[in-house]
Amino acid sequence: MKTIRVQDITQSHRAISALDGEVVFKKIIDSFGKNQPVMLDFEGIDLTITAFLNSSIGKLYSLYSSVQIKELLDIKNLPSEEVQLLKLVIDRAKERFSKEYPDELDNIDFVNED
């Protein structure tokens, strides 16, 4: 498992930059690409904002399913107040990247192209 320490990237007690989030995102998908699990460690981080969480974690849902992310990503030392915010970001990301199916699937004619 690869550990990514958020504070090493933000160099601060706060994770409030979308650009820093982008750096974290790239490190995570680099490991995911090798099927290597990641531990995202928020030790020393007191405050985050949605801009950081969107670009670091929310964006993962554009590339990976929730099941895959659950398998490959662990998060530790995120203050409980920030977990609440992360939940909002993840719920929003799941909604945005979910596949949209028509309401009445039974009424759609499927064409067998084989």
Place this chain on the structure above:
Amino acid sequence: MSWFSKSERIELPIFLKTDYLGFNFLSELHKFTSSKGKYKLDFQNVEWLEANLCAVLGAIIETNKAQGSDFEFINLNDRYIENTLRNNGFLNYIKQAHATPSKTHSGIPFRTFDLKDEEELEEYIYKYVLLAREVPNMSAGAKRKIFRSIFEVYQNSVMHSGANQVFVCGQFYKFKGRMALTMVEVGHTFKHNVTSHKPEYRSYDGVKSIEWAVKSGNTTKPNNETGGLGLDLIRSFLKLNNGKLQIRSADGYWEEKKGVKFVSSCSSNFEGSIVNIEFNLRDTNEYYTPEEIDIKSIL
């Protein structure tokens, strides 16, 4: 009503407040002084100037100077106004001279930040807002939400304005128990970003564009990115805090105070965005986190 004549001398109004009229005046001023002329800003009639608006004045002066305009500041005789502008550093900026602030004042300094230099703004907010003696009695939860709100606005500028700089200034209003922080950038407007995001939004005016942008889940980011939560979170917090959020961008004015909205179309465009957040510092809410959440379960 027109504040401007053909003369290069521009009289500032008696009251310059953080409201619809104040922003209209400043938008007109921005436009009028962009013609590469020499302008005298006359403070003679000014009896009340909300110091956080120095962020807007600074943005106007700086961006129009870069276009070739020149500014002079006259009749800064009123002791109250002179003192206010000295304390937040704006007098130093406009007079290019050193004027020492009072030891105990309630100004949050006027500053210009490079949008790429996020650390500097972080330090500024920490030093002048969170550590200020005016906010000692608030809960850690409330302070956290204030800090987060300010940075959500700042990151919106970084991501959506296309500008290089953001102008910031604030003021503690001791008797009202409130703090106002104004952030301004001259760049893409809300209207520009929203109308160019999707063809169906092309006809949106300034107000409709802002209303779309402040709604939860709406974002002009590319399809592979998420967003649209920051401004909604600020609104939710400000409703509980009894605070106020105001946005002036292109021809739109939008405000929400204690949960009540007011919007209006404006006759002039502001070529960028002005965002003012006013926090109630007498907020006694704790803003507890309701329960422990298992992180794995939310992924």
